[in-house]
Amino acid sequence: MSKQILHYQLEKLVGEGVTGAIYQAVDVTSGSRAFVRKIHPYLIQSTPVIQNLEKQFDTLASLQHPGIAKIYAYTIQEEQLYIVSEYAEGTRLSEIIHSKNESFSEERIWNLFLQILQVFSYAHSKNVCHHSITPDCILVDADDQVKILGFGLADLFTDAESGLPVPDIKFGNINYQSPEQVYGKPADSRSDIYSLGVILFELITRQHPYPPVLSAYEIQTKITKDALPLIKLYTPDFSQSYQMQGIIDKATAKSLVYRFQDCSKIQVQLQEEKDEREASILSQIMQQVAGNSEANFQMDENSTIELARKKTYWKIVAQAFLMIAFLATASVFTGTFINLSGETSLANAADTESDTSSVMVQESASTPVLSKNTPLPDSQATTNKVNPLSEGSKQPMSKETAGENEIASASTAVIPEKQARIYTANELQIRLNHFYEALRSKNINQVEGYYASTLTRFFNEYAIEQEQLQELLERAWDRTPEDKYDILWDTFRYYRDEKGNYIMDFYMNYHYRPEERTTWKMEKKYTMIKMDKNLRIYYMDNE
Structure with missing residues (x-):
């Protein structure tokens, strides 16, 4: 290949993307290498593209970060747009994730993702977004240092006034698109955060949340309607899966307002x-x-x-x-x-005594995990389809029926601190029912016993004490004087982590009457609740 662009001699084709072909080139004046991106001719026929290029080139060229491939120059030759950028060596993150020869310790996951967050924090601080980030855009060198390609390209093909992509341009891999991108709405830095949440899921599980057999329409439906699967179902041995699940859930929240608002917040939480x-x-x-x-x-x-x-x-x-x-x-x-x-x-062996008072019963390796297709055992009173404690039940469980058995103890609001037994799916569901019934009462005295003294997360708030919790609940009750929680039990899943905590997620139909309204509304919400070993809630979020 002998074609020369500016003072860069094209050597070979190294890849093709949505916007065009990418060539490896050499600077004939210095001998250094570079990448030259040849943009598809039909793309530059749009006036906004040329206008955006002229406005944004200085911004893109000013980005100075070791994790970002620099933009050197651009030119239009023979009605063809070429963009010259820094040459970078390394292996694509997508290849590393899915390679059987690559080792992926937890420490490596932490370090790689923290680097990625640092790069995006810097770019976003300069008002530059990616909007098409995938593991293919992330190069990892021999020292495990990352370099990200393609920053700012999506903005070149976005209408400056509407914030929407230029018509007929489908930018980015659908598997990593945010809900707002699927809907064709304007994207911002939080759209990048959604894509990073999907990449974090893939880093931990080494597989994508959406199976390749799904059609584009099915993937889009899942992006806009369903939460990502629990990583614990794929990597049960990951030591801090429930903490990472919380980060992934917030990063990939469907609503922009419930998502992390900037990458620095994720960095802080991940570093902790x-x-x-x-x-x-x-x-x-x-x-x-x-x-x-x-x-x-x-x-x-x-x-x-x-x-x-x-x-x-x-x-x-x-x-x-x-x-x-x-x-x-x-x-x-x-x-x-x-x-x-x-x-x-x-020194005096005769005084030695064996202390066994603190020996705890360890969790069995066969602790049940429910999924949508896993029915409850026949011996349990509650099934996924019928909930005996719901409002439609004509015979609520009496004290005589429950007796002094374990299920009755799971339904009480206050549980002894030293209790350390393993609860069944049936007991967890009963506990949830009683909690939501107490929540409907709008009485703080009935509700507070279900919460831990400190909540690590309560929707958009973190590190919440009981006094703050009361204020937040009362504020919410003022906004919705009447409501009802209808849990869809066939979506209920749970697992017990290494600390004995219970991590549960499910969908519910939330019926409510807003303040000063006579009509009721209904929303389907994905909910995640985490309870400690004494079944007190220390984490609660939904979307």
């Missing part, structure tokens, strides 16, 4: 989760070395290999051994010796 995980690793190392018999922690060979790969591993180990040195010094004065075999011996 990462720090918590590293602190947990340090704690586990300390427990293992100190021989804590209650920790029940065993580090296998694979865990050791994974930890050795962490950039923070040696820092953690150093902290652990400093603590060990401190304990060893203290043992001289206390008569206690801690050896590295995991045993604790006392």
